[in-house]
Amino acid sequence: MTKYLLLPFLFISLSLFSQEQLFNLKDLTVNKAELEATGYSKDATANAFYIYENGYSRFQQGGDYHLLSDYKAKIKILNKEGFKHASIQIRLRKNGSNREKIHDLEAATHFLENGIIQVRRVKPEMIFTEENPEYDVVKFTFPSVQPGAVITYSFQKESPFYFNFESWWFQEDIPKMYSRYLADIPGNYRYNIRKVGTQALDVENNDVKKRCFHIRGIPEPADCMSSEYVMKDIPAFKEEKYLTSRYNFLSRIEYELQEIFIPDGRTKKFTKTWDDVDRELRRDNDLGKQLRKTKWVEGVLPAAISSKSNSLEKAQEIFDFVKNNYRWNGDYKIFQDVSIKELLEEKTGNVSAINILLHNIYVEEGFEVLPLLSSTRENGIPTQLYPVLSEFNYLMVHLTLDEKEYLLDATEKNTNFGITPFRTLNKYGRLLDFENGSSWYQIEPEGISTIILHDSIKLHPDGTATGKSLHSFSGYHALSVKNILEDLKSEEIFEELSNPNPHTMSLAVAQAQSSNKVDLSFDLQNSSQKINDLYYVNPFSFKFFRENPFKLKERTYPIDFGYKDAYTYNISIEIPETHEFVELPENRVIALPEKGGSLHFLTQKIDNQNLMVHCRVYFPLAVYGAGYYPYLQKFFTEMLNIQEQSIIVVREKA
Structure with missing residues (x-):
């Protein structure tokens, strides 16, 4: 029986493997299989993806020794949401009379029409340049773009700015099947070369290429350091909350000129101590x-x-x-x-x-x-x-x-x-x-920034409830609230700053500020659900977070909150003397690995008519490594479930 169950999965795997084998990962030639493809097996959410990308940078032989970089790309457009990737912008730096130039720009859209491959080329009049003080941008949009189309383009960039050589960005906001970068650097140019990001290189070759570069006035050609870098199956970089700058984590190769050995024996240094x-x-x-x-x-x-x-x-x-x-x-x-x-x-x-x-x-x-x-x-x-x-x-x-x-x-x-x-x-x-x-x-902020909520709720015989709520903010939470309050009208404060649950309404609001603290107070009116003779009461009028901010399948960069913080919610609930508590939520304690955080949820009956609810969430770290991501994801889900689904059951005494 197990053998037969495995057959469908084996067939699917072979189909995906066969599909990817049909993609041409060697050049810009577009085949029919690429045009017939309807998805990308490694990312079902992709709207577009690179099939092939190739770059080659080297110094111009003789002349002005400008940096020449060839670029080629082939991109599959899967649906209308992917159309934005058919609008291309190429930034060209400039400084006074020095400026980068584009040569031999060719671009075309490939698509199927009645089973026949059609090609629509980008014409010169469809390309224009936007000028800015420090750079120009060459822009064009591919014609006849449609779901299933494949777009290709190539150009050569000539640059007088060789200080940073040419950075190669392996990772972008759409996935790539194959990306390759070649660089030939004359032996008398020494660069600091840095790989950024977590994606591993599939190929990294560094060899000496003999007699590759001719220097004016020197009879013997110079040797070069020839590098090849290849990445395959590169996932899209997907941004999520609690990220500093995406440029800290996008996988790429960067260069910075350290020094030049001049043929007359001198050394010109660029990177300083x-x-x-x-x-x-x-x-x-x-x-x-x-x-x-x-x-x-x-x-x-x-x-x-x-x-x-x-x-x-x-x-x-x-x-x-x-x-x-x-x-x-x-x-x-x-x-x-x-x-x-x-x-x-x-x-x-x-x-x-x-x-x-x-x-x-x-x-x-x-x-x-x-x-x-x-x-x-x-x-x-x-x-x-x-x-x-x-x-x-x-x-x-x-x-x-x-x-x-x-x-x-x-x-x-x-x-x-x-x-x-x-x-x-x-x-x-x-x-x-x-x-x-x-x-x-x-740069490490001292102390713990806090949000502390105190609710005092009184349940009435008809199932409605009224009460007061005090929200106290300190540290960076207070700073954030102060900045937001400047742009809010009084009637907007409740919805914008308190994260109310659907059953909670505010009748009035007041605020008070000191140098390091902000207090907001609300008059509340809550509702509960009655089924037969039972009242179902959610004690949480407010949530610490509106939703789980962590939704990715996988996150390869740190979770950076910026500061340590804690959230505390104390709730006192009073029911009429004519009613009694029937059922209380289960107490919970949840801990993140390696003392990375905790959640405590406790309920305690004071007497027959009064109940205390306590919930505290503590994050003792400002930054969590990517390995914490699945634990934080689950932690936030459980926290939201506690605040949304913890129910107190009350009924009228017999």
Whole structure:
């Protein structure tokens, strides 16, 4: 019997294998089987996928020694949702008279019509270029795109910018069956080569190619390092909540020029050490110059603050003074357009200007401070292998006082002393100490951010219930609520900030704020379900989360909450003296592996008419590795089930 049961599964597996064998993974030639295919066996949710992708980068022989990169791609469009992948954009960098160019662009749509392969080519008049200050974008859309079509395109890019060579992106938001990248680098060019992402290479070959590159004035051709990288069956990168920047995790090969050995014996270095960078930043006309101009802030601080002896209280007042009197204009630009003078005159400036002002006031007042270069969550995590200043887009202030360290950012009015905006919680930054040398600094918010709910509910004989609810937010939860409250009308607060269950209504709302806490209070009216003589009451008027944020089959990147947090819900329920409790929910304790978190759900009868319900969820880590994903997924499902399906049964006494 087992043998016969296995036959259908064996047939399906062989069918999928045969289907994939029919795809041409060698070049852009499109066959009929590719056009007849209706899905991608390794991802049933795919709307489109790459059948074949190939790239080859090398230096131009003679001439200007520009970088030449050939690109070829063949993409299968499965349905209408996949049509967006038939609109192509090719970004071309430019800087003054130097700019990248496109050569030999060819593109075509292949589709079946009455069983015959048809081809519609992209004509020159269908291609246009959008100009921007720092780059141009070549754009075109394939004609006659339809479900089942296969699109192909190829071009050569010529670039004078060989510092970063050509990054190769194996992973995108649609899957790829086959992606191959070749690179020939002359032996006198030395690059830092970095593989990013978790997807493994199927092929990695690095060999010396003899006599591959001709240098003007040198009779003997130079050797090259020839590299081949191949990935197969690359899954789509699917974004989900609690992700910093997708660029931290997309699988790719990156290059950065380290040095060039010039034929006359000289060496030209490009990648510097942090000691080199420290010296350059100190002399820099923007960032370094502004950090040195502490005299510009003389007299800026009110005498009532300046006259105090240095203490934590004074440090907090200085922070509040800058935060409340100078406004961030939304720009980063940490290495340019930095002017303390303009900030003092106009009361508005970019991130660097505001936080350098804070830094300089502290220096002038005799505090121990250093600037901290960092990167926002959206911008990505800077590499620690070697200095890449372009990967930093933020600047904060590090204060040491009474042997305790504080990280400060005065760009937002709702932040408190020692709590930086959520966008800054991105692993680490670089402390700039021009006297003793810079160093890496871990960005880890202290303490636990909390949400605490207290409900007091009274059940009436008709099954309705009324009561009050107090929601208290601290830490980053309080900061988030403060920022949201600025844009909400009073009648919107209940739905936007409380996550009510369907059976809960609010009759009134009130709010109160302090420096590190927000309280919201609601008058409640709840309903219960009556079947025969029994009332079924859900004690949870609110949920900690609207839904399970983790829906992927698999997640290969970390779950980054940004900070540690805890959620507590205490509920007191009073029933009429004419009624009695019949059934209570089961107590539950759920724990994540390796002390990664816990959920406690408890019910306790105080007397015949009063019941206490307690639920606490605790996440002691700010970041969870990808291996935690299935456990967190299940944990959230169970938490939501407890808050949606825990039922108290009440009836009228006989």
